[in-house]
Amino acid sequence: MTIMGDRLVALLFCPVAEEGGRTMRTDVRSEVERLLEEMTLEEKIAQLGSVSVVDLLEEGKFSPEKARRLIPNGIGQMTRIAGWTGLPPKQVAELANEVQRFLREETRLGIPAIVHEECLSGFMAKGATAYPQAIGLASTWEPELIRRMTSAVRKEMRAVGAHQGLSPVLDVLRDPRWGRVEETLGEDHYLVARMGVAYIEGLQGDDLREGVIATAKHFAAHGFPEGGRNCAPVHVGEREFREVFLFPFEAAVREAKVKSVMNAYHDLDGVPCAASGKLLTEILRGEWGFDGIVVSDYGAIDMLRTTHRTAADKKEAAVQALEAGIDVELPEINCYGEPLLQAVREGLISEALIDEAARRVLKAKMALGLFDDPFVDPEEAPSTFDPPEHRSLALEIARKSIVLLKNEGILPLRKDIGSIAVVGPNAASARSLLGDYTFTAHLSLDEASVPMASVLDGIKLKVSEKTVVRYAKGCEVFGGTKEGFTEAVEAAENSDVAIVVVGGRSGLSKADTCGESRDRADLGLPGYQQELVEAICRTGKPVVVVLINGRPLSVGWIAENVGAIVEAWLPGEEGGNAVADVLFGDYNPGGKLPISVPRTVGQIPINYNRKPASHRDYVFTEGTPLFPFGHGLSYTSFEYSDLEITPKEIGPASKVTVSFKVKNVGDREGDEVVQLYVRDVVASVTRPVKELKGFERLTLKPGEERKVAFKLSTDQLAFYDGDVELVVEPGTFEVMVGSSSEDIRLKGSFEVVGRRRKVVSPRKIFTEVKIT
Numbered sequence: 001m002t003i004m005g006d007r008l009v010a011l012l013f014c015p016v017a018e019e020g021g022r023t024m025r026t027d028v029r030s031e032v033e034r035l036l037e038e039m040t041l042e043e044k045i046a047q048l049g050s051v052s053v054v055d056l057l058e059e060g061k062f063s064p065e066k067a068r069r070l071i072p073n074g075i076g077q078m079t080r081i082a083g084w085t086g087l088p089p090k091q092v093a094e095l096a097n098e099v100q101r102f103l104r105e106e107t108r109l110g111i112p113a114i115v116h117e118e119c120l121s122g123f124m125a126k127g128a129t130a131y132p133q134a135i136g137l138a139s140t141w142e143p144e145l146i147r148r149m150t151s152a153v154r155k156e157m158r159a160v161g162a163h164q165g166l167s168p169v170l171d172v173l174r175d176p177r178w179g180r181v182e183e184t185l186g187e188d189h190y191l192v193a194r195m196g197v198a199y200i201e202g203l204q205g206d207d208l209r210e211g212v213i214a215t216a217k218h219f220a221a222h223g224f225p226e227g228g229r230n231c232a233p234v235h236v237g238e239r240e241f242r243e244v245f246l247f248p249f250e251a252a253v254r255e256a257k258v259k260s261v262m263n264a265y266h267d268l269d270g271v272p273c274a275a276s277g278k279l280l281t282e283i284l285r286g287e288w289g290f291d292g293i294v295v296s297d298y299g300a301i302d303m304l305r306t307t308h309r310t311a312a313d314k315k316e317a318a319v320q321a322l323e324a325g326i327d328v329e330l331p332e333i334n335c336y337g338e339p340l341l342q343a344v345r346e347g348l349i350s351e352a353l354i355d356e357a358a359r360r361v362l363k364a365k366m367a368l369g370l371f372d373d374p375f376v377d378p379e380e381a382p383s384t385f386d387p388p389e390h391r392s393l394a395l396e397i398a399r400k401s402i403v404l405l406k407n408e409g410i411l412p413l414r415k416d417i418g419s420i421a422v423v424g425p426n427a428a429s430a431r432s433l434l435g436d437y438t439f440t441a442h443l444s445l446d447e448a449s450v451p452m453a454s455v456l457d458g459i460k461l462k463v464s465e466k467t468v469v470r471y472a473k474g475c476e477v478f479g480g481t482k483e484g485f486t487e488a489v490e491a492a493e494n495s496d497v498a499i500v501v502v503g504g505r506s507g508l509s510k511a512d513t514c515g516e517s518r519d520r521a522d523l524g525l526p527g528y529q530q531e532l533v534e535a536i537c538r539t540g541k542p543v544v545v546v547l548i549n550g551r552p553l554s555v556g557w558i559a560e561n562v563g564a565i566v567e568a569w570l571p572g573e574e575g576g577n578a579v580a581d582v583l584f585g586d587y588n589p590g591g592k593l594p595i596s597v598p599r600t601v602g603q604i605p606i607n608y609n610r611k612p613a614s615h616r617d618y619v620f621t622e623g624t625p626l627f628p629f630g631h632g633l634s635y636t637s638f639e640y641s642d643l644e645i646t647p648k649e650i651g652p653a654s655k656v657t658v659s660f661k662v663k664n665v666g667d668r669e670g671d672e673v674v675q676l677y678v679r680d681v682v683a684s685v686t687r688p689v690k691e692l693k694g695f696e697r698l699t700l701k702p703g704e705e706r707k708v709a710f711k712l713s714t715d716q717l718a719f720y721d722g723d724v725e726l727v728v729e730p731g732t733f734e735v736m737v738g739s740s741s742e743d744i745r746l747k748g749s750f751e752v753v754g755r756r757r758k759v760v761s762p763r764k765i766f767t768e769v770k771i772t
């Protein structure tokens with residue numbers, strides 16, 4: 001270590017204590033304060049920025065000269081060493097070490113950097129495990145699975161020196177035209193919150209020194225953009241904003257102790273989220289007690305100048321963002337560089353605000369253990385990427401994410417079937433199984449960076465030796481011609497069954513139909529795919545449609561005319577095998593829709609938890625969705641019975657237990673997601689016709705019966721009243737238990753009696769569930 005490094009050690013020296021077998025620093029706060037006192041204004045501001053690793057490279061190698069020029073005062077974060085270089089794990093780890101070594105040895109105070117990366121559906125790095133896309137994760141309705149996934153992601157990230165992941169997306173989705181629908185956990189705030197909290201807990205782990213900081217984004221209400229267009233303004237009343245859109249973020253802060261939050265790009269009633277002190281400071285820190293770092297979405301601070309026009313120049317943009325509460329500018333130093341320095345020097349913003357943001361950054365670095373040891377072992381890194389256990393977890397999640405939308409007895413298929421036509425643009429494409437934030441899709445590459453089987457490959461591996469599999473692409477996802485139809489129809493005509501694999505392609509490029517900035521004005525199958533399905537159906541052969549896509553598709557004709565529909569979303573590296581498992585009954589599907597599927601784009605928004613007055617039909621279209629929220633079939637069936645609600649009357653600060661039995665009455669093992677919905681019958685403001693308040697995914701053997709008991713707190717019945725106060729009002733609450741938001745099997749009610757109660761924090765956020 002050099003003099004600089006020694007200086008840092010001297011500065012940070014303080015007693016340590018043993019706790020639970022782990023060495024803990026006793027006084028992080030005073031360490032940070034000592035360091036802050038030493039720092040010049042330039043050094044503090046440097047902690048509020050990030051540098052792209054690519055800018056530090058010369059002919060693909062780390063360049064100390066460039067580093068001396070670009071980050072002489074140190075740096076807060078490093079942007080995507082793996083995600084932007086595409087290097088294999090060993091080299092990523094080596095590069096991360098070189099940057100940290102430079103910072104440690106060649107900057108005055110030797111402060112290491114936080115390396116951030118993307119990890120929405122796995123670490124976005126070449127060769128890392130590619131799990132199902134978020135909308136598929138939500139379809140599992142199994143938070144524990146997501147926790148296991150992000151615990152695995154954490155290990156891959158930490159192995160190459162990454163410390164912060166820019167996930168999860170906690171945007172409640174209200175407009176599936178929005179290309180980022182696939183990145184969300186669906187339309188219901190309770191489901192989003194449950195899955196999101198599990199995601200964060202898994203990623204951050206029990207001890208941040210081995211964990212990865214999660215970033216809850218995009219704060220807030222990004223999933224309801226005007227016209228479904230990315231980054232467009234969001235129009236929502238304050239009560240719904242808090243109750244629906246803020247709820248998952250509040251849960252992330254209070255329940256999961258998320259350590260970072262990212263602002264959203266859009267504006268709310270004229271105020272860009274990046275400049276909203278109400279959002280980023282008053283609510284986030286003041287009301288909820290968030291103690292982590294707020295990072296800007298990429299380029300969001302400068303967008304105050306270039307897009308929103310609330311700032312005339314970069315200096316103003318920097319002042320607005322810092323005052324609102326953004327601590328760190330990503331992905332590169334721009335407004336938080338020279339412009340911010342000038343703003344302080346000119347007295348436009350107080351240095352105390354810089355100190356406050358720098359303090360948070362330093363605290364995060366300490367919590368991550370970076371001051372103790374910022375280095376990783378490059379030799380260890382390769383074996384942590386996509387090991388067999390991560391791959392089998394990817395398979396388990398993919399299987400569990402698949403939703404059987406319709407089945408008239410065609411599925412499961414026999415493995416010794418004589419012949420199968422496998423048709424459609426997504427049938428032989430492994431690439432199409434990946435979500436927009438996987439390495440391959442994000443960088444618009446054609447080849448997956450991990451070994452993958454397409455649906456066609458999966459089917460071929462599954463069927464008996466004598467089964468003839470005939471493949472024909474038919475057409476492209478969009479564009480192209482119908483020339484391939486003849487071959488596809490012939491394949492179907494000569495086969496016992498046709499499996500048509502259609503949908504979209506995810507990513508950020510013009511070749512993609514879904515993903516960030518790939519918004520659509522309609523929700524039909526793109527290109528000639530609908531015509532292809534119709535042509536195959538005209539052969540009179542049994543048809544199974546497999547949808548590989550990131551957004552709900554309005555496939556009314558298919559729902560009416562095809563015998564079976566499998567919604568596979570973007571199932572990741574093991575998706576091809578998972579789909580085959582479901583088609584041939586090696587896995588009995590149990591996923592449920594985390595989002596309503598509209599009959600037509602004109603119905604949007606069509607969330608199940610609508611208000612009572614939102615129920616009418618259209619002249620030519622029913623008002624109901626094509627497939628409702630929570631829907632998903634199985635190869636077995638389940639019976640619900642013995643609903644008990646105890647007690648029948650409760651006070652406004654109390655709990656009620658809703659219990660019932662569920663039994664597998666078919667002849668195969670299967671999964672059922674039991675769902676609890678509640679309706680507040682009469683209230684001082686309009687309340688949704690039903691709201692999800694609890695759920696549990698159960699695996700039941702044939703004939704097996706379980707008792708499920710949900711314990712619901714009155715805190716969870718609270719809503720924001722006319723004065724935007726969180727209250728529980730006395731009255732009747734209807735209870736609905738079922739297999740989807742529409743397939744309600746049991747009904748009852750209970751009464752809240754006594755006074756109207758104002759709910760104060762901390763409030764109970766999630767329902768407890770007991771299975772016996």
Ligand code: BGC
Nearest residue numbers: 118166217218265297298516
């Ligand atoms: C997205 C963020 C993402 C960032 C960096 C932005 O365009 O809105 O969700 O983290 O890019 O990839």
